[in-house]
Amino acid sequence: MGELAEYTSKLATELVKKGIETFLVTYHPYLTGITQEPNGVGTVRVSNPVRTHIGVLTWVLTLNQEVERAAANIYYKANKQIDLVDVFDWHFIPAAVTLKNALGIPFIYSVDSLEDHRSHEANSPYNMAIKSIEWLGTYEASKVIAKSEWMRDEIIRIYETPKEKIQVRLPAAISWVEDVLKVYSIAKRSAGGR
Amino acid sequence: MKKPLNVMFLTWEYPPRVIGGISPHVFYLSKSLAKNDVKVHVVTCDFPGAPAHETIDGVEVYRVDSYKNPAPDFATWVYLMNLNMQKEAAAIAGKLDRKVDVFHAHDWLVATAGIGLKHVFRKPLLVTMHSTEIGRRDGIHTSTERMIAETEAWLTYEAWKVICCSNYMMSHVKWAFGLPDDKLVMVPNGVNVRVYDKARQQDLKDFRTTFALPDEKLVLFVGRLVYEKGAHVLINAIPKILEKVNAKFVIVGSGYMKEQLSTIVRSMGLEHKVLFTGFVEEESLIKLQCCADVAVVPSLFEPFGIVALEAMAAKSPVVVSDTGGLSEIVEHDVTGAKVYANNVESMAWGITKVLLDEKYRNNLRENAYKRIQERYDWEKIAQQTKQIYEGVLGEYSKSFWA
Secondary structure: OOOOHHHHHHHHHHHHHHOOOHHHHEEEOOOEEEEEEOOOOOOEOOOOOOOOOOOHHHHHHHHHHHHHHHHHHHHHHHHOOOOOEEEEOOHHHHHHHHHHHHHOEEEEEEEEEOOOHHHHOOHHHHHHHHHHHHHHHHHHHHHEEEEOHHHHHHHHHHHHHHHHEEOOOOOOOOOOHHHHHHHHHHHHHHOOOO | OOEEEEEEEEEEEOOOOOOHHHHHHHHHHHHHHHOEEEEEEEEEEEEOOOEEEEEOOOEEEEOOOOOOOOOOOHHHHHHHHHHHHHHHHHHHHHHOOOOOOOEEOHHHHHHHHHHHHHHHHHOOOEEEOOOOHHHHHHOOOOOHHHHHHHHHHHHHHHEEEEEEHHHHHHHHHHHHHHHOOHHHEEEEOOOOHHHHHHHHOOHHHHHHHHOOOOOOOEEEEEOOOOHHHHHHHHHHHHHHHOOOOOOOEEEEEEOHHHHHHHHHHHHHHOOOOOOEEEEEOOHHHHHHHHHHHHHEEHHHHOOHHHHHHHHHHHHOOOEEEEHHHHHHHHHHOOEEEEEOOHHHHHHHHHHHHHHHHHHHHHHHHHHHHHHHHHOOOHHHHHHHHHHHHHHHHHHHHOOOOO
Protein backbone atom coordinates (compact mmCIF):
# COMPACT_ATOMS: atom_id res chain seq x y z
CA MET A 1 0.00 0.00 0.00
CA GLY A 2 2.77 2.40 0.94
CA GLU A 3 6.24 2.41 2.40
CA LEU A 4 5.33 0.66 5.63
CA ALA A 5 5.57 -2.88 4.23
CA GLU A 6 9.15 -2.38 3.14
CA TYR A 7 10.07 -0.48 6.29
CA THR A 8 8.69 -3.08 8.72
CA SER A 9 10.13 -5.98 6.73
CA LYS A 10 13.58 -4.37 6.77
CA LEU A 11 13.39 -3.57 10.47
CA ALA A 12 12.17 -7.06 11.41
CA THR A 13 14.92 -8.66 9.32
CA GLU A 14 17.60 -6.54 10.96
CA LEU A 15 16.23 -7.31 14.44
CA VAL A 16 16.37 -11.04 13.75
CA LYS A 17 19.97 -10.63 12.55
CA LYS A 18 20.73 -9.07 15.93
CA GLY A 19 19.36 -12.18 17.64
CA ILE A 20 16.07 -10.67 18.70
CA GLU A 21 13.09 -12.97 18.32
CA THR A 22 10.69 -10.96 16.22
CA PHE A 23 7.07 -11.56 15.26
CA LEU A 24 5.13 -9.57 12.74
CA VAL A 25 1.33 -9.39 12.71
CA THR A 26 -0.19 -8.00 9.54
CA TYR A 27 -3.15 -8.17 7.19
CA HIS A 28 -3.81 -10.29 4.15
CA PRO A 29 -7.22 -10.74 2.55
CA TYR A 30 -6.92 -14.53 2.29
CA LEU A 31 -3.37 -15.87 2.90
CA THR A 32 -3.93 -16.07 6.64
CA GLY A 33 -2.04 -18.01 9.27
CA ILE A 34 1.49 -18.33 10.65
CA THR A 35 4.56 -18.54 8.45
CA GLN A 36 8.26 -18.49 9.16
CA GLU A 37 9.57 -16.07 6.52
CA PRO A 38 12.96 -16.64 4.85
CA ASN A 39 14.28 -13.68 6.86
CA GLY A 40 13.51 -15.58 10.07
CA VAL A 41 10.59 -13.39 11.10
CA GLY A 42 7.60 -15.27 12.48
CA THR A 43 4.74 -13.71 10.54
CA VAL A 44 1.03 -13.97 11.24
CA ARG A 45 -1.37 -12.68 8.62
CA VAL A 46 -4.99 -12.10 9.58
CA SER A 47 -8.03 -11.17 7.54
CA ASN A 48 -11.16 -9.33 8.56
CA PRO A 49 -14.01 -11.61 9.70
CA VAL A 50 -16.45 -8.89 8.70
CA ARG A 51 -16.44 -8.74 4.90
CA THR A 52 -18.84 -5.86 4.29
CA HIS A 53 -17.81 -2.37 5.36
CA ILE A 54 -19.01 1.19 5.02
CA GLY A 55 -15.59 2.78 5.29
CA VAL A 56 -11.95 2.39 6.21
CA LEU A 57 -12.69 3.09 9.87
CA THR A 58 -15.09 0.18 10.38
CA TRP A 59 -12.69 -2.08 8.47
CA VAL A 60 -9.75 -1.07 10.65
CA LEU A 61 -11.67 -1.19 13.92
CA THR A 62 -12.94 -4.74 13.32
CA LEU A 63 -9.59 -5.99 12.00
CA ASN A 64 -7.99 -5.02 15.30
CA GLN A 65 -9.64 -7.91 17.16
CA GLU A 66 -7.98 -10.37 14.81
CA VAL A 67 -4.66 -8.61 15.39
CA GLU A 68 -5.25 -8.94 19.13
CA ARG A 69 -6.09 -12.63 18.74
CA ALA A 70 -2.90 -13.25 16.76
CA ALA A 71 -0.75 -11.21 19.14
CA ALA A 72 -2.26 -12.90 22.21
CA ASN A 73 -1.55 -16.32 20.68
CA ILE A 74 2.09 -15.32 20.22
CA TYR A 75 2.22 -14.00 23.79
CA TYR A 76 0.83 -17.18 25.36
CA LYS A 77 2.90 -19.46 23.11
CA ALA A 78 6.01 -17.55 24.21
CA ASN A 79 5.13 -18.19 27.88
CA LYS A 80 4.08 -14.56 28.24
CA GLN A 81 7.64 -13.42 27.42
CA ILE A 82 6.92 -10.64 24.93
CA ASP A 83 8.88 -7.53 25.90
CA LEU A 84 7.50 -4.95 23.58
CA VAL A 85 5.03 -4.16 20.79
CA ASP A 86 5.99 -1.74 18.03
CA VAL A 87 2.90 -0.43 16.23
CA PHE A 88 3.31 1.29 12.88
CA ASP A 89 0.90 4.14 12.18
CA TRP A 90 -2.67 4.43 13.48
CA HIS A 91 -4.33 1.29 12.16
CA PHE A 92 -3.43 -1.14 14.94
CA ILE A 93 -3.15 1.31 17.83
CA PRO A 94 -6.39 -0.07 19.37
CA ALA A 95 -4.83 -3.54 19.53
CA ALA A 96 -1.59 -2.20 21.00
CA VAL A 97 -3.50 -0.28 23.67
CA THR A 98 -5.55 -3.33 24.64
CA LEU A 99 -2.47 -5.56 24.81
CA LYS A 100 -0.82 -2.99 27.05
CA ASN A 101 -3.83 -2.64 29.38
CA ALA A 102 -4.67 -6.33 29.49
CA LEU A 103 -1.28 -8.00 29.48
CA GLY A 104 1.05 -5.23 30.56
CA ILE A 105 3.09 -5.23 27.32
CA PRO A 106 4.42 -1.73 26.67
CA PHE A 107 4.33 -0.38 23.13
CA ILE A 108 6.15 1.98 20.83
CA TYR A 109 4.16 4.05 18.37
CA SER A 110 6.20 4.45 15.18
CA VAL A 111 4.80 7.32 13.19
CA ASP A 112 5.14 7.15 9.44
CA SER A 113 2.50 9.76 8.61
CA LEU A 114 -0.31 11.64 10.32
CA GLU A 115 -3.94 12.19 9.35
CA ASP A 116 -3.39 15.95 9.53
CA HIS A 117 -0.94 15.66 6.63
CA ARG A 118 -2.72 12.95 4.69
CA SER A 119 -6.02 14.88 4.73
CA HIS A 120 -4.81 18.43 5.17
CA GLU A 121 -7.28 20.75 6.92
CA ALA A 122 -9.96 18.05 6.81
CA ASN A 123 -11.87 17.92 10.07
CA SER A 124 -14.82 15.72 9.23
CA PRO A 125 -15.97 13.20 11.87
CA TYR A 126 -14.06 10.59 9.84
CA ASN A 127 -10.79 12.55 10.06
CA MET A 128 -11.40 13.40 13.71
CA ALA A 129 -11.89 9.73 14.55
CA ILE A 130 -8.54 8.80 13.01
CA LYS A 131 -6.90 11.73 14.78
CA SER A 132 -8.38 10.59 18.08
CA ILE A 133 -6.81 7.16 17.52
CA GLU A 134 -3.45 8.75 16.66
CA TRP A 135 -3.69 10.84 19.82
CA LEU A 136 -4.46 7.70 21.82
CA GLY A 137 -1.31 6.15 20.39
CA THR A 138 0.86 9.09 21.42
CA TYR A 139 -0.77 9.13 24.88
CA GLU A 140 -0.60 5.40 25.68
CA ALA A 141 2.75 4.59 24.05
CA SER A 142 5.87 4.38 26.18
CA LYS A 143 7.79 6.11 23.41
CA VAL A 144 6.96 7.57 20.03
CA ILE A 145 9.40 7.14 17.14
CA ALA A 146 9.45 9.81 14.44
CA LYS A 147 11.43 9.48 11.25
CA SER A 148 12.51 13.13 11.12
CA GLU A 149 12.81 16.15 13.36
CA TRP A 150 10.09 17.84 11.31
CA MET A 151 7.72 14.95 12.08
CA ARG A 152 8.67 15.12 15.77
CA ASP A 153 7.75 18.82 15.80
CA GLU A 154 4.49 18.07 14.00
CA ILE A 155 3.54 15.43 16.56
CA ILE A 156 4.21 17.96 19.32
CA ARG A 157 2.23 20.66 17.49
CA ILE A 158 -0.79 18.50 16.68
CA TYR A 159 -1.01 16.20 19.72
CA GLU A 160 0.89 18.19 22.35
CA THR A 161 3.03 15.15 23.07
CA PRO A 162 5.90 15.89 25.48
CA LYS A 163 9.12 16.34 23.50
CA GLU A 164 11.03 13.86 25.66
CA LYS A 165 8.53 11.13 24.75
CA ILE A 166 9.44 11.32 21.07
CA GLN A 167 12.64 9.84 19.71
CA VAL A 168 13.81 10.71 16.21
CA ARG A 169 15.32 7.75 14.37
CA LEU A 170 16.41 8.36 10.79
CA PRO A 171 15.86 5.23 8.64
CA ALA A 172 18.76 6.33 6.40
CA ALA A 173 21.25 6.48 9.28
CA ILE A 174 23.96 3.79 9.37
CA SER A 175 23.17 3.17 13.03
CA TRP A 176 19.37 3.05 12.41
CA VAL A 177 18.72 -0.40 13.89
CA GLU A 178 20.92 0.26 16.94
CA ASP A 179 19.14 3.58 17.36
CA VAL A 180 15.72 1.88 17.26
CA LEU A 181 16.93 -0.77 19.70
CA LYS A 182 17.99 1.94 22.13
CA VAL A 183 14.41 3.28 22.10
CA TYR A 184 13.10 -0.24 22.66
CA SER A 185 15.39 -0.61 25.69
CA ILE A 186 14.29 2.72 27.14
CA ALA A 187 10.62 1.79 26.65
CA LYS A 188 11.12 -1.62 28.20
CA ARG A 189 12.94 -0.17 31.20
CA SER A 190 10.38 2.58 31.74
CA ALA A 191 7.62 -0.06 31.70
CA GLY A 192 9.24 -1.97 34.52
CA GLY A 193 11.51 -4.26 32.53
CA ARG A 194 9.03 -7.01 31.85
CA MET B 1 -14.87 -23.55 49.79
CA LYS B 2 -15.85 -22.84 46.20
CA LYS B 3 -14.68 -19.46 44.90
CA PRO B 4 -17.51 -17.15 43.78
CA LEU B 5 -17.72 -16.61 40.03
CA ASN B 6 -16.26 -13.40 38.65
CA VAL B 7 -18.14 -12.21 35.55
CA MET B 8 -17.68 -9.11 33.40
CA PHE B 9 -20.77 -7.79 31.60
CA LEU B 10 -20.33 -5.61 28.54
CA THR B 11 -23.37 -3.54 27.64
CA TRP B 12 -23.90 -0.24 25.82
CA GLU B 13 -26.77 0.70 28.13
CA TYR B 14 -27.26 0.44 31.89
CA PRO B 15 -29.43 2.68 34.09
CA PRO B 16 -29.68 5.64 34.06
CA ARG B 17 -28.80 5.20 30.36
CA VAL B 18 -31.93 3.49 28.99
CA ILE B 19 -32.36 3.10 25.24
CA GLY B 20 -34.09 -0.23 24.85
CA GLY B 21 -34.64 -3.48 26.70
CA ILE B 22 -30.97 -4.32 27.31
CA SER B 23 -30.62 -1.77 30.10
CA PRO B 24 -33.29 -3.15 32.47
CA HIS B 25 -32.31 -6.72 31.54
CA VAL B 26 -28.68 -6.19 32.52
CA PHE B 27 -29.65 -4.17 35.60
CA TYR B 28 -31.88 -6.85 37.13
CA LEU B 29 -29.84 -9.83 35.94
CA SER B 30 -26.62 -8.43 37.42
CA LYS B 31 -28.32 -7.64 40.76
CA SER B 32 -29.92 -11.08 40.96
CA LEU B 33 -26.62 -12.77 40.08
CA ALA B 34 -24.96 -10.81 42.89
CA LYS B 35 -27.55 -12.27 45.29
CA ASN B 36 -26.56 -15.72 44.00
CA ASP B 37 -22.92 -15.27 44.92
CA VAL B 38 -21.71 -14.17 41.48
CA LYS B 39 -19.50 -11.08 41.40
CA VAL B 40 -20.56 -9.00 38.40
CA HIS B 41 -18.51 -6.15 36.91
CA VAL B 42 -20.63 -4.17 34.45
CA VAL B 43 -18.71 -2.11 31.91
CA THR B 44 -21.01 0.28 30.10
CA CYS B 45 -21.20 3.69 28.37
CA ASP B 46 -21.02 6.87 30.39
CA PHE B 47 -24.08 9.01 31.08
CA PRO B 48 -24.35 12.66 32.17
CA GLY B 49 -24.40 12.88 35.97
CA ALA B 50 -23.79 9.16 36.54
CA PRO B 51 -20.57 8.26 38.36
CA ALA B 52 -17.67 6.59 36.54
CA HIS B 53 -17.68 3.83 39.15
CA GLU B 54 -20.28 2.81 41.70
CA THR B 55 -21.42 -0.31 43.52
CA ILE B 56 -25.12 -1.10 43.20
CA ASP B 57 -26.34 -3.94 45.45
CA GLY B 58 -23.01 -5.73 45.14
CA VAL B 59 -22.62 -5.08 41.40
CA GLU B 60 -19.57 -3.07 40.32
CA VAL B 61 -20.60 -0.63 37.59
CA TYR B 62 -17.97 1.10 35.45
CA ARG B 63 -19.06 3.80 33.00
CA VAL B 64 -16.46 4.46 30.34
CA ASP B 65 -15.95 7.19 27.76
CA SER B 66 -18.37 6.28 25.00
CA TYR B 67 -16.56 8.39 22.35
CA LYS B 68 -18.12 11.80 22.33
CA ASN B 69 -16.61 13.29 19.16
CA PRO B 70 -19.02 13.46 16.25
CA ALA B 71 -18.83 10.09 14.49
CA PRO B 72 -19.37 9.58 10.74
CA ASP B 73 -22.45 7.45 11.43
CA PHE B 74 -24.03 5.30 14.14
CA ALA B 75 -22.35 2.02 13.17
CA THR B 76 -18.89 3.61 13.08
CA TRP B 77 -19.61 5.20 16.46
CA VAL B 78 -20.39 1.73 17.84
CA TYR B 79 -16.96 0.44 16.79
CA LEU B 80 -15.24 3.57 18.14
CA MET B 81 -17.13 3.20 21.43
CA ASN B 82 -16.00 -0.44 21.55
CA LEU B 83 -12.40 0.67 21.19
CA ASN B 84 -12.76 2.71 24.38
CA MET B 85 -14.82 0.07 26.16
CA GLN B 86 -12.31 -2.66 25.41
CA LYS B 87 -9.38 -0.50 26.51
CA GLU B 88 -11.08 0.38 29.82
CA ALA B 89 -12.42 -3.13 30.42
CA ALA B 90 -8.95 -4.57 29.82
CA ALA B 91 -7.48 -2.19 32.39
CA ILE B 92 -10.24 -3.00 34.92
CA ALA B 93 -9.96 -6.76 34.40
CA GLY B 94 -6.16 -6.56 34.56
CA LYS B 95 -6.26 -4.85 37.96
CA LEU B 96 -8.86 -7.06 39.67
CA ASP B 97 -7.63 -9.17 42.60
CA ARG B 98 -9.41 -12.16 41.15
CA LYS B 99 -9.33 -12.84 37.44
CA VAL B 100 -12.50 -12.56 35.38
CA ASP B 101 -13.90 -16.06 34.76
CA VAL B 102 -16.32 -15.18 31.99
CA PHE B 103 -16.96 -12.22 29.69
CA HIS B 104 -20.65 -11.78 28.94
CA ALA B 105 -21.52 -9.49 26.01
CA HIS B 106 -25.00 -8.14 25.36
CA ASP B 107 -25.70 -7.81 21.64
CA TRP B 108 -23.54 -6.75 18.67
CA LEU B 109 -23.18 -3.27 20.14
CA VAL B 110 -20.30 -4.58 22.28
CA ALA B 111 -19.15 -7.32 19.89
CA THR B 112 -15.63 -6.20 19.13
CA ALA B 113 -14.85 -5.36 22.77
CA GLY B 114 -16.05 -8.81 23.86
CA ILE B 115 -14.16 -10.70 21.17
CA GLY B 116 -10.93 -8.84 21.85
CA LEU B 117 -11.16 -9.38 25.62
CA LYS B 118 -11.83 -13.08 25.13
CA HIS B 119 -8.61 -13.53 23.20
CA VAL B 120 -6.26 -11.35 25.22
CA PHE B 121 -7.37 -12.85 28.54
CA ARG B 122 -8.15 -16.30 27.09
CA LYS B 123 -11.43 -16.56 28.94
CA PRO B 124 -14.80 -17.79 27.68
CA LEU B 125 -17.10 -15.29 26.02
CA LEU B 126 -20.87 -15.63 26.32
CA VAL B 127 -23.32 -13.51 24.42
CA THR B 128 -26.96 -12.73 24.91
CA MET B 129 -28.49 -11.96 21.53
CA HIS B 130 -31.33 -9.60 22.39
CA SER B 131 -32.15 -9.03 18.74
CA THR B 132 -30.71 -9.41 15.22
CA GLU B 133 -30.21 -6.95 12.38
CA ILE B 134 -32.02 -9.16 9.89
CA GLY B 135 -34.99 -9.31 12.25
CA ARG B 136 -34.98 -5.61 13.09
CA ARG B 137 -34.86 -4.59 9.41
CA ASP B 138 -36.99 -7.42 8.06
CA GLY B 139 -34.10 -8.45 5.79
CA ILE B 140 -30.72 -7.04 4.87
CA HIS B 141 -30.98 -4.11 2.46
CA THR B 142 -27.89 -1.93 2.87
CA SER B 143 -24.14 -2.26 3.39
CA THR B 144 -24.50 -0.99 6.96
CA GLU B 145 -27.08 -3.65 7.74
CA ARG B 146 -24.92 -6.35 6.16
CA MET B 147 -21.89 -5.19 8.14
CA ILE B 148 -23.87 -5.34 11.39
CA ALA B 149 -25.30 -8.77 10.51
CA GLU B 150 -21.78 -10.05 9.77
CA THR B 151 -20.56 -8.61 13.07
CA GLU B 152 -23.39 -10.45 14.85
CA ALA B 153 -22.43 -13.67 13.06
CA TRP B 154 -18.80 -13.19 14.11
CA LEU B 155 -19.85 -12.58 17.72
CA THR B 156 -21.97 -15.72 17.88
CA TYR B 157 -19.12 -17.68 16.25
CA GLU B 158 -16.68 -16.49 18.91
CA ALA B 159 -19.08 -17.08 21.82
CA TRP B 160 -18.94 -20.25 23.88
CA LYS B 161 -22.68 -20.12 24.36
CA VAL B 162 -25.34 -17.92 22.80
CA ILE B 163 -28.18 -17.06 25.17
CA CYS B 164 -31.58 -16.16 23.71
CA CYS B 165 -34.58 -14.90 25.65
CA SER B 166 -37.22 -17.00 23.91
CA ASN B 167 -37.57 -20.22 21.93
CA TYR B 168 -38.54 -18.12 18.93
CA MET B 169 -35.31 -16.14 19.20
CA MET B 170 -33.31 -19.32 19.58
CA SER B 171 -34.60 -20.74 16.31
CA HIS B 172 -34.24 -17.35 14.61
CA VAL B 173 -30.59 -16.99 15.70
CA LYS B 174 -29.88 -20.58 14.69
CA TRP B 175 -31.27 -19.86 11.23
CA ALA B 176 -29.67 -16.42 10.86
CA PHE B 177 -26.13 -17.50 11.77
CA GLY B 178 -26.13 -21.23 11.09
CA LEU B 179 -25.34 -22.12 14.70
CA PRO B 180 -25.31 -25.66 16.09
CA ASP B 181 -28.05 -26.56 18.59
CA ASP B 182 -25.65 -27.21 21.46
CA LYS B 183 -24.35 -23.66 21.30
CA LEU B 184 -27.75 -22.13 21.96
CA VAL B 185 -29.49 -21.85 25.29
CA MET B 186 -32.78 -20.24 26.24
CA VAL B 187 -33.12 -18.13 29.36
CA PRO B 188 -36.24 -15.93 29.49
CA ASN B 189 -36.22 -12.30 30.35
CA GLY B 190 -37.53 -11.32 33.76
CA VAL B 191 -39.49 -8.57 35.42
CA ASN B 192 -39.36 -7.09 38.89
CA VAL B 193 -42.94 -7.51 40.13
CA ARG B 194 -42.29 -5.70 43.42
CA VAL B 195 -41.86 -2.26 41.86
CA TYR B 196 -45.27 -2.59 40.21
CA ASP B 197 -46.90 -3.88 43.41
CA LYS B 198 -45.53 -0.85 45.21
CA ALA B 199 -46.81 1.58 42.57
CA ARG B 200 -50.30 0.04 42.63
CA GLN B 201 -50.58 0.70 46.36
CA GLN B 202 -50.56 4.44 45.64
CA ASP B 203 -53.59 6.51 44.70
CA LEU B 204 -52.97 7.06 40.98
CA LYS B 205 -56.21 8.89 40.16
CA ASP B 206 -54.62 12.33 39.89
CA PHE B 207 -51.63 10.93 38.06
CA ARG B 208 -53.94 9.32 35.49
CA THR B 209 -55.73 12.58 34.77
CA THR B 210 -52.51 14.07 33.40
CA PHE B 211 -52.80 11.57 30.54
CA ALA B 212 -56.50 10.84 30.02
CA LEU B 213 -59.92 12.18 31.02
CA PRO B 214 -61.79 10.12 33.64
CA ASP B 215 -64.30 8.84 31.06
CA GLU B 216 -61.58 7.85 28.58
CA LYS B 217 -60.05 4.37 28.62
CA LEU B 218 -56.26 4.57 28.64
CA VAL B 219 -54.55 2.60 25.86
CA LEU B 220 -50.81 2.45 26.34
CA PHE B 221 -47.96 1.80 23.90
CA VAL B 222 -44.40 1.73 25.24
CA GLY B 223 -41.44 1.24 22.93
CA ARG B 224 -39.06 2.73 20.45
CA LEU B 225 -40.84 4.46 17.57
CA VAL B 226 -39.18 2.34 14.92
CA TYR B 227 -40.74 0.22 12.19
CA GLU B 228 -40.42 -3.18 13.84
CA LYS B 229 -42.23 -2.04 16.99
CA GLY B 230 -45.40 -1.48 14.92
CA ALA B 231 -46.74 1.72 16.52
CA HIS B 232 -48.11 2.60 13.08
CA VAL B 233 -50.37 -0.49 13.22
CA LEU B 234 -51.87 0.72 16.51
CA ILE B 235 -52.33 4.27 15.22
CA ASN B 236 -54.06 3.06 12.07
CA ALA B 237 -56.43 1.02 14.25
CA ILE B 238 -57.52 4.00 16.37
CA PRO B 239 -60.51 5.19 14.25
CA LYS B 240 -62.04 1.71 14.38
CA ILE B 241 -61.58 1.48 18.15
CA LEU B 242 -63.05 4.94 18.72
CA GLU B 243 -66.22 3.88 16.90
CA LYS B 244 -66.98 1.66 19.92
CA VAL B 245 -64.96 2.95 22.89
CA ASN B 246 -63.98 6.39 24.14
CA ALA B 247 -60.24 6.11 24.70
CA LYS B 248 -56.99 8.03 24.89
CA PHE B 249 -53.92 6.53 23.22
CA VAL B 250 -50.68 7.26 25.04
CA ILE B 251 -47.52 6.59 23.01
CA VAL B 252 -44.37 6.45 25.14
CA GLY B 253 -40.94 6.42 23.52
CA SER B 254 -39.00 8.06 20.76
CA GLY B 255 -37.41 7.00 17.51
CA TYR B 256 -36.94 7.82 13.86
CA MET B 257 -40.66 7.30 13.07
CA LYS B 258 -41.87 9.94 15.54
CA GLU B 259 -42.52 12.65 12.92
CA GLN B 260 -44.12 10.22 10.50
CA LEU B 261 -46.47 8.90 13.19
CA SER B 262 -47.39 12.43 14.31
CA THR B 263 -48.23 13.29 10.70
CA ILE B 264 -50.53 10.27 10.41
CA VAL B 265 -52.32 11.27 13.63
CA ARG B 266 -52.72 14.87 12.39
CA SER B 267 -54.01 13.73 9.01
CA MET B 268 -56.65 11.60 10.75
CA GLY B 269 -57.68 14.57 12.93
CA LEU B 270 -56.96 12.62 16.10
CA GLU B 271 -54.50 14.91 17.88
CA HIS B 272 -56.92 15.16 20.84
CA LYS B 273 -56.97 11.36 21.20
CA VAL B 274 -53.27 10.56 20.86
CA LEU B 275 -50.57 11.74 23.21
CA PHE B 276 -46.90 11.36 22.29
CA THR B 277 -45.01 11.65 25.58
CA GLY B 278 -41.48 10.98 24.31
CA PHE B 279 -39.16 9.40 26.89
CA VAL B 280 -40.75 8.95 30.32
CA GLU B 281 -38.58 8.39 33.37
CA GLU B 282 -38.94 5.02 35.08
CA GLU B 283 -41.07 5.96 38.10
CA SER B 284 -43.74 7.64 35.97
CA LEU B 285 -43.62 4.85 33.41
CA ILE B 286 -44.36 2.25 36.07
CA LYS B 287 -47.32 4.29 37.32
CA LEU B 288 -48.56 4.74 33.77
CA GLN B 289 -48.36 0.99 33.17
CA CYS B 290 -50.40 0.45 36.35
CA CYS B 291 -53.05 2.95 35.15
CA ALA B 292 -53.45 1.54 31.67
CA ASP B 293 -56.75 -0.13 30.79
CA VAL B 294 -54.92 -2.01 28.09
CA ALA B 295 -51.25 -2.20 27.12
CA VAL B 296 -50.63 -2.82 23.44
CA VAL B 297 -47.52 -4.44 21.95
CA PRO B 298 -48.07 -4.35 18.17
CA SER B 299 -44.53 -5.44 17.17
CA LEU B 300 -43.82 -6.88 13.73
CA PHE B 301 -40.58 -8.45 15.00
CA GLU B 302 -40.12 -9.13 18.70
CA PRO B 303 -37.35 -11.37 20.04
CA PHE B 304 -38.90 -11.34 23.50
CA GLY B 305 -41.34 -8.56 24.38
CA ILE B 306 -40.30 -7.24 27.77
CA VAL B 307 -42.93 -4.48 27.57
CA ALA B 308 -45.67 -7.11 27.61
CA LEU B 309 -44.09 -8.69 30.67
CA GLU B 310 -43.94 -5.33 32.46
CA ALA B 311 -47.58 -4.64 31.65
CA MET B 312 -48.56 -8.06 33.00
CA ALA B 313 -46.63 -7.34 36.20
CA ALA B 314 -48.48 -4.01 36.42
CA LYS B 315 -51.78 -5.92 36.14
CA SER B 316 -52.59 -4.15 32.91
CA PRO B 317 -54.32 -6.43 30.38
CA VAL B 318 -52.24 -6.90 27.24
CA VAL B 319 -52.99 -7.07 23.54
CA VAL B 320 -50.00 -8.34 21.59
CA SER B 321 -49.07 -9.32 18.06
CA ASP B 322 -48.91 -13.06 17.66
CA THR B 323 -45.24 -13.00 16.75
CA GLY B 324 -41.81 -13.93 18.10
CA GLY B 325 -41.37 -14.03 21.85
CA LEU B 326 -44.79 -12.43 22.42
CA SER B 327 -46.41 -15.62 21.18
CA GLU B 328 -44.67 -17.52 23.98
CA ILE B 329 -45.29 -15.00 26.77
CA VAL B 330 -49.01 -14.57 26.14
CA GLU B 331 -51.57 -17.36 26.12
CA HIS B 332 -54.56 -16.20 24.12
CA ASP B 333 -57.69 -15.51 26.16
CA VAL B 334 -55.83 -16.62 29.32
CA THR B 335 -53.03 -14.14 30.01
CA GLY B 336 -53.74 -11.68 27.18
CA ALA B 337 -55.26 -11.23 23.76
CA LYS B 338 -53.22 -12.15 20.70
CA VAL B 339 -53.90 -10.46 17.39
CA TYR B 340 -52.47 -10.98 13.90
CA ALA B 341 -49.18 -9.13 13.41
CA ASN B 342 -49.28 -6.12 11.09
CA ASN B 343 -53.07 -6.37 10.83
CA VAL B 344 -55.04 -3.22 11.66
CA GLU B 345 -58.45 -4.94 11.73
CA SER B 346 -57.23 -7.62 14.10
CA MET B 347 -55.53 -5.05 16.31
CA ALA B 348 -58.72 -2.97 16.57
CA TRP B 349 -60.72 -6.12 17.38
CA GLY B 350 -58.37 -7.15 20.19
CA ILE B 351 -58.24 -3.77 21.88
CA THR B 352 -61.97 -3.23 21.59
CA LYS B 353 -62.71 -6.66 23.04
CA VAL B 354 -60.51 -6.04 26.07
CA LEU B 355 -61.89 -2.55 26.67
CA LEU B 356 -65.56 -3.53 26.36
CA ASP B 357 -65.55 -6.74 28.39
CA GLU B 358 -64.69 -6.00 32.01
CA LYS B 359 -64.85 -9.63 33.15
CA TYR B 360 -62.53 -10.73 30.35
CA ARG B 361 -60.20 -7.85 31.20
CA ASN B 362 -60.01 -8.77 34.89
CA ASN B 363 -59.40 -12.44 34.10
CA LEU B 364 -56.49 -11.55 31.86
CA ARG B 365 -55.02 -9.30 34.58
CA GLU B 366 -55.09 -11.95 37.29
CA ASN B 367 -53.92 -14.86 35.12
CA ALA B 368 -51.08 -12.83 33.65
CA TYR B 369 -49.88 -11.65 37.04
CA LYS B 370 -49.82 -15.22 38.30
CA ARG B 371 -47.92 -16.40 35.20
CA ILE B 372 -45.28 -13.71 35.70
CA GLN B 373 -44.60 -14.85 39.24
CA GLU B 374 -44.32 -18.48 38.13
CA ARG B 375 -42.01 -18.07 35.14
CA TYR B 376 -40.32 -14.69 34.91
CA ASP B 377 -38.83 -14.10 38.33
CA TRP B 378 -35.29 -12.66 38.18
CA GLU B 379 -34.13 -14.91 41.01
CA LYS B 380 -34.88 -18.04 38.93
CA ILE B 381 -33.36 -16.48 35.81
CA ALA B 382 -30.16 -15.64 37.69
CA GLN B 383 -29.90 -19.25 38.91
CA GLN B 384 -30.31 -20.52 35.35
CA THR B 385 -27.66 -18.09 34.10
CA LYS B 386 -25.26 -19.10 36.86
CA GLN B 387 -25.70 -22.74 35.86
CA ILE B 388 -24.76 -21.82 32.29
CA TYR B 389 -21.58 -20.07 33.52
CA GLU B 390 -20.67 -23.11 35.60
CA GLY B 391 -21.26 -25.46 32.68
CA VAL B 392 -19.09 -23.35 30.38
CA LEU B 393 -16.32 -23.13 32.96
CA GLY B 394 -16.44 -26.91 33.39
CA GLU B 395 -15.82 -27.31 29.64
CA TYR B 396 -13.23 -24.53 29.65
CA SER B 397 -11.28 -26.22 32.47
CA LYS B 398 -10.57 -29.10 30.09
CA SER B 399 -9.32 -26.83 27.28
CA PHE B 400 -5.70 -25.78 26.66
CA TRP B 401 -6.63 -22.19 27.50
CA ALA B 402 -7.29 -23.10 31.15
